[in-house]
Amino acid sequence: MYLARVYVSLKSTVSDPQGLTIQGGLHQLGFxxxxxxxxxxxxxxxxxxxxxxxxxxxxxxxxxxxxxNPVIEEYRFELEKAD
Numbered sequence: 001m002y003l004a005r006v007y008v009s010l011k012s013t014v015s016d017p018q019g020l021t022i023q024g025g026l027h028q029l030g031f032x033x034x035x036x037x038x039x040x041x042x043x044x045x046x047x048x049x050x051x052x053x054x055x056x057x058x059x060x061x062x063x064x065x066x067x068x069n070p071v072i073e074e075y076r077f078e079l080e081k082a083d
Contacts, residue, residue, distance in 0.1 A: 046082055
């Protein structure tokens with residue numbers, strides 16, 4: 001069994017209105033040193049696979065097919081052995 005930590009974010013060339021809204025809110029709260037915010041998604045997925053390479057292949061397929069939009073988003077993930 002493996003635990004996948006998946007991070008999905010907009011590509012750097014894509015405008016991030018949610019990040020801009022967060023940045024504006026931080027400025028209103030007095031955090032004027034904030035010069036940029038990018039918002040994204042974080043997921044933890046447990047996968048019942050025997051090998052790390054099989055788990056990685058499955059997570060990559062999940063990201064490509066559902067978890068990330070490859071046109072505007074990029075993703076990365078980390079795997080660790082889980083109980």
